[in-house]
Amino acid sequence: MKIVVHISRLLVGCLFVFSGLVKAIDPLGLGYKMQEFFEVWASDGYFPGLMNYFHVQSLWFSITMIGLEILLGVALLIGWRKKMVSILLLLLTLFFTFLTGFVLFTGKIRACGCFGDCIPLTPIQTFTKDIILTLLIILLLIYNKHISPLFKDSVSLVILFSVIIGSTFLQGYVLKHLPLKDCLPYKKGNNLLELRKMPEGAIPDQYDYIFIYEKGGVKKQFSASDLPDSSWAFSERIQKLIAKGKNNVPLINDFTLADSTGVSLTEDILSQSGAYYLFFLQNIEGGTSKWWSDFKEFYTKAQKLNRPIYIITSDREKVNNLFNVTNNFHVEIMTCDATAIKTAARANPSIYSMIGPLVQEKYSWADLEKVIK
DSSP: OHHHHHHHHHHHHHHHHHHHHHHHTOHHHHHHHHHHHHHHHHHTTSSHHHHHHHHHTHHHHHHHHHHHHHHHHHHHHHTTTHHHHHHHHHHHHHHHHHHHHHHHHHOSSSOOOTTTTTSOOOHHHHHHHHHHHHHHHHHHHHTGGGOOOSSOHHHHHHHHHHHHHHHHHHHHHHHHSOOSSOOSTTOTTOBHHHHTSOOTTOBOOEEEEEEEEEETTEEEEEETTSOOOTTSEEEEEEEEEEEOOBSOSOSSOSOOOBOTTSOBOHHHHHHOSSEEEEEEOOOSTTOSTTTHHHHHHHHHHHHHTTOOEEEEESOHHHHHIIIIIISOOOOEEEEOOHHHHHHHOSSSSEEEEEETTEEEEEEEGGGGGGTOO
């Protein structure tokens, strides 16, 4: 049993550390995922006030959860306060199991994001993983007498304090800059136009349609091949999914750049042959003081090089007033779905250096001075 406990301790500890580090390189991604849960629970009527509050605090929730994962994993590996750590690990795993079970059995959320975007798992895989983890931690809790600390208590505290500082610094760095490893479809080198296309071998969803017609106050259902004569009045059409398709969602979905009239210019912008910049600015609610002076220099250099700048936002009116009305810049303002911007730009703002549809480089606002050297 002692060997089983040691193997279980190693597996659980390493998995928690690995899981935390994978998410720590993109804590905003986990924050967005938690927002999905809070939105669904609020809309379902489960403590909507509390869920809406958590929705606002989702980033801090994400940072705390990631740090706790890494901290508890390291604590288990070095054997510090074994019983308390095992109980905390069990509670955390039960919470994760609830989340993955909710994803699997309700279908209201596509994935739980347990390993971030770098290691996507299906709902059944994540739920099974959490069930196994729960059983292993229960085993560790029952037989914790076989867990011996590797260091003196003072040394363990230094290690754990260093873990807290390290994980906090890592998350703070990538929030200010960009994820250390980009696992999203908008990463450097990708062709954005190609990834907007339907994947090869895609099988579309198959639907059947039922038509409701009314005559003499009586409503009746008809199939598409057996519609009634003109004496019946059309009432409504019902769409029924009869066969779920496969691989039928593009890697880049809902990424559309629209002008002031709502016309999509996505193909035109991404197909141009020269160099240009995509400046992702979801909104200006957080202020502009930290990057405004750098933007002015960036704009001046881009003008000299004759490279267009397209500002992509979900809040056209405010952004246009700031740049073109108040400050007399001459930049194109493109409207894009807020969710698509969140995926494409992990910092607000973020800048893409582009040639045609290819992403050459990506920068956050903190590295704006590096865009044009």
